[in-house]
Amino acid sequence: xxxxxxxxxxxxxxxxxxxxxxxxxxxxxxxxxxxxxxxxxxxxxxxxxxxxxxxxxxxxxxxxxxxxxxxxxxxxxxxxxxxxxxxxxxxxxxxxxxxxxxxxxxxxxxxxxxxxxxxxxxxxxxxxxxxxxxxxxxxxxxxxxxxxxxxxxxxxxxxxxxxxxxxxxxxxxxxxxxxxxxxxxxxxxxxxxxxxxxxxxxxxxxxxxxxxxxxxxxxxxxxxxxxxxxxxxxxxxxxxxxxxxxxxxxxxxxxxxxxxxxxxxxxxxxxxxxxxxxxxxxxxxxxxxxxxxxxxxxxxxxxxxxxxxxxxxxxxxxxxxxxxxxxxxxxxxxxxxxxxxxxxxxxxxxxxxxxxxxxxxxxxxxxxxxxxxxxxxxxxxxxxxxxxxxxxxxxxxxxxxxxxxxxxxxxxxxxxxxxxxxxxxxxxxxxxxxxxxxxxxxxxxxxxxxxxxxxxxxxxxxxxxxxxxxxxxxxxxxxxxxxxxxxxxxxxxxxxxxxxxxxxxxxxxxxxxxxxxxxxxxxxxxxxxxxxxxxxxxxxxxxxxxxxxxxxxxxxxxx
Numbered sequence: 001x002x003x004x005x006x007x008x009x010x011x012x013x014x015x016x017x018x019x020x021x022x023x024x025x026x027x028x029x030x031x032x033x034x035x036x037x038x039x040x041x042x043x044x045x046x047x048x049x050x051x052x053x054x055x056x057x058x059x060x061x062x063x064x065x066x067x068x069x070x071x072x073x074x075x076x077x078x079x080x081x082x083x084x085x086x087x088x089x090x091x092x093x094x095x096x097x098x099x100x101x102x103x104x105x106x107x108x109x110x111x112x113x114x115x116x117x118x119x120x121x122x123x124x125x126x127x128x129x130x131x132x133x134x135x136x137x138x139x140x141x142x143x144x145x146x147x148x149x150x151x152x153x154x155x156x157x158x159x160x161x162x163x164x165x166x167x168x169x170x171x172x173x174x175x176x177x178x179x180x181x182x183x184x185x186x187x188x189x190x191x192x193x194x195x196x197x198x199x200x201x202x203x204x205x206x207x208x209x210x211x212x213x214x215x216x217x218x219x220x221x222x223x224x225x226x227x228x229x230x231x232x233x234x235x236x237x238x239x240x241x242x243x244x245x246x247x248x249x250x251x252x253x254x255x256x257x258x259x260x261x262x263x264x265x266x267x268x269x270x271x272x273x274x275x276x277x278x279x280x281x282x283x284x285x286x287x288x289x290x291x292x293x294x295x296x297x298x299x300x301x302x303x304x305x306x307x308x309x310x311x312x313x314x315x316x317x318x319x320x321x322x323x324x325x326x327x328x329x330x331x332x333x334x335x336x337x338x339x340x341x342x343x344x345x346x347x348x349x350x351x352x353x354x355x356x357x358x359x360x361x362x363x364x365x366x367x368x369x370x371x372x373x374x375x376x377x378x379x380x381x382x383x384x385x386x387x388x389x390x391x392x393x394x395x396x397x398x399x400x401x402x403x404x405x406x407x408x409x410x411x412x413x414x415x416x417x418x419x420x421x422x423x424x425x426x427x428x429x430x431x432x433x434x435x436x437x438x439x440x441x442x443x444x445x446x447x448x449x450x451x452x453x454x455x456x457x458x459x460x461x462x463x464x465x466x467x468x469x470x471x472x473x474x475x476x477x478x479x480x481x482x483x484x485x486x487x488x489x490x491x492x493x494x495x496x497x498x499x500x501x502x503x504x505x506x507x508x509x510x511x512x513x514x515x516x517x518x519x520x521x522x523x524x525x526x527x528x529x530x531x532x533x534x535x536x537x538x539x540x541x542x543x544x545x546x547x548x549x550x551x552x553x554x555x556x557x558x559x
Contacts, residue, residue: 010105013037013057014083026076030068034061053101056090084138091131100127106165116361116369122168126161133157170354188462188478190221198224198446201466201476203453203492206234207258209482210436210447214277216480217443224474225440226466228452233433234482254519255429260288260398260422262413263346268338268420272346277439283432285423292394297387305331305418312391319383326382326392329366333412334419336364337371348413375411456481456488458497485509 013033020029037058044051060083068075094101103123107114133153140150190199198221202213205227213223231237235257243250263270264285274280290301299315301308309327313320337348351357361368370378379389395414399406425432437447452469456479463479481488489498489506498506 010040010051010054011057013040013061014087017061017083018080021076021080024076026068026072026079029079030061030064030075034058034065037061049104051101051104052094052099053087053090053104056086056093056101060086078142081138081141084134084141088131088134088138091127091134095124095127095131100124102126102130102161110361118169118172121172122165125168126165129160129164130157169358174354190477196475196477197465198222198474198476200224200478200480201226201474202480202482203456203466203488204234204482205229205232205433205437205447205449206482207236207433207436209234209480210433210440211273212480212482213445213447214436214439214443215273217440217445218277223440223443223445224476225437225445225447226451226453226468226474227447227449228469230449231430231433232437232447232449233430236429236433238428238430253428258429259424260417261285261424261429261432262416262420262422264423265420267341267346268416269341269346269348272341274435276345277436279435279439282435282438284426286426288422288424290394290417290422292391294387294390294394297391299391301418303421305415308418312388315391316383316385316388319385319388322382323388326379329370329378329382330412330415331419332364332366333370333408334415336360336367337409337412339364371407371409371412373408375406375408378408453483453492455494456492456497458493486511 013036016036017029017033020026020032037054040054041051041058044054064075064079064082068079091101100120100123103114103120106119106123110119133156137150137153140153188199200213200216200221200223202209202216202223202225205225209225209227210232213225217223225232227234229237231239233256237256238253239256241252241254243252261270262268265271271280274283287303289303292299292301297315299311302311305327309324312323316323338346339348340351341348351360379392383389383392395417396406396411398414399410440447453466454469455467456463457465457467457473457475464477465473465475466479467473481492483492486506486509489503495503
C-alpha cells in the first residue's frame with residue numbers, strides 16, 4: 001500500500017492534468033501539470049535521485065505546452081489519450097534500459113531485498129503490466145470507450161499493484177523451496193517390523209552414517225550400520241603405528257582425515273548434535289590455531305578474529321577500511337546462516353516457513369543479498385590487493401582444489417574457524433567416531449564392521465534393505481547411504497531403480513582430485529614448526545608433539 005500511495009503522488013501532475021482537461025481547461029491543465037512536474041524533478045535532483053516516470057512526465061508536459069501554443073484545438077482533442085500513451089512509452093522504455101520505473105518507488109519499502117534478482121524481476125513484471133494498462137487506457141480514450149471500462153482497468157491495476165508483489169514473492173519462494181529437492185518421495189511409516197531385520201539399514205560407518213544412525217536410534221528406531229572397514233569413522237578414524245624412540249617403544253596415533261573441526265561452539269552443529277545424543281561430555285576439544293605462509297609472508301592467526309583483522313590491516317594498510325567492512329559483512333552472513341539452525345540442532349538451512357522466508361531479508365539483509373552470489377564478488381566489492389585476496393582464500397583447500405567457483409554460502413561457513421575456532425578431539429578424530437558408535441549401540445542399534453554392502457534392494461520403487469558381501473540379506477523399511485555418491489547411484493542400485501534423468505546425472509559425477517599425504521615421526525622440540533615448502537598449489541602441515549592427548553598444536557597452510 002505504501003508503494004502504491006507513493007506512485008499516486010508521483011502521478012500527481014497527471015491527475016491534475018486529467019481533472020483540468022475534464023473541466024475544459026487545456027491551457028491550465030498543461031501549465032499546472034508542467035509546474036508540478038518541474039517542481040517534483042527539481043526536488044528529486046536536489047536529493048541526487050532520478051525517477052524515470054517523473055522525468056518522462058516532465059518531457060511530456062513540455063511537449064504538450066509547445067503543442068498547445070501551436071495548435072490548441074488539436075491539443076485539446078488528443079491530450080488525454082496521448083498522456084496515457086506517453087506513460088506506456090515510459091514504462092516500456094524503462095524496461096528496455098533494465099530499470100523498471102516501479103523500482104524507483106518500491107526500493108525504499110523493500111530496501112533489504114532491493115539488490116536481489118527477485119526484486120528486479122517483480123518490478124520488471126509490474127512495470128510491464130502498467131505499460132500494457134497505460135497503452136490500453138490510451139486506446140480506450142482515443143476510441144471514446146465508456147469511462148466505466150477505463151475505471152475498471154485502473155482499479156484492476158491498482159489491486160494488482162497492492163497485492164500482486166507479495167503474491168509473486170510467495171510464489172517465487174515456494175518454487176525456490178521446491179527446486180531445492182528435485183525428487184520427492186513419501187516418508188516411511190515405520191509401523192510394525194514383523195519379518196524385518198531393522199527399521200533402517202545404514203550403509204557406511206563414516207561420520208555422516210554414524211550421525212544419521214545415532215539420531216534415528218535416538219528417535220526410537222531400530223538401526224543397523226554396515227561398513228567394510230575394521231574400524232568405524234570412514235575418513236574420520238585414527239590408526240596406530242608402533243616405533244622406538246630413545247630405545248623405548250612408542251605408539252603413534254595418526255588421523256586418516258579430519259583434524260580441524262568447526263561447529264564445536266555452544267549451539268553449533270557438532271556440539272548440538274552431540275548434546276542431543278547425550279554424549280557431548282564424552283568428547284574433550286582442544287583449540288587448533290593456524291599459521292599461513294603465502295608468497296613469502298607469514299602470519300600466525302590469533303584466536304580472536306578481530307585481532308586477525310587488525311593484523312591483516314597492518315600488513316595491507318591501503319586495504320584496511322575495505323577489509324574491516326568485508327569481515328563485518330562475512331561475520332553478519334555467518335551469524336545469519338546459523339541463526340536458521342535454531343530448533344534443528346544448530347544445522348543451518350532454508351527458513352522453515354514462507355513467513356520466515358519473507359522475514360529473512362529484513363532480519364538478515366547481508367545474507368539475503370550475498371549468500372547465492374560468488375564469494376569472489378563479495379571480496380572484490382571491498383578489496384583488490386591480490387596478496388590480501390590470497391590470504392582471505394587460505395582455507396579454500398577445505399572445500400576443493402581451487403578450481404571451483406565458490407559461492408558465499410559455501411565459503412562463509414569456513415570463516416567459522418576465525419569467528420568460533422577450529423578444534424581437535426582429544427584422543428584423535430577416531431574418538432569422535434567411537435563416541436557416535438557407542439551412542440548407537442547404547443540405544444539398541446548395531447554397528448557391523450567387516451560387512452561390505454553390495455546392493456541396495458528395491459521393491460516397487462522403495463528401498464527395502466541391503467545385500468551384504470557374505471550373502472546375507474538385511475530387510476528394512478528404509479535405507480540410508482553414506483557411501484560414495486557415485487557408487488551409491490551407479491553400483492549399489494540397479495539401472496531400473498532410478499529415474500533415467502537422475503541416473504544420467506549420477507553417471508556424470510566426477511570424483512574430486514586426489515590429495516597426497518606424508519605422515520612421519522621425528523625428534524623435535526615442542527616449539528618447532530614446519531618450514532615453508534615450495535608448492536604450486538595448496539599444502540598443509542600439522543605438527544604434533546608426543547603427549548598423553550596427541551593434540552595438534554598448530555596448522556600451517558601454504559600456497
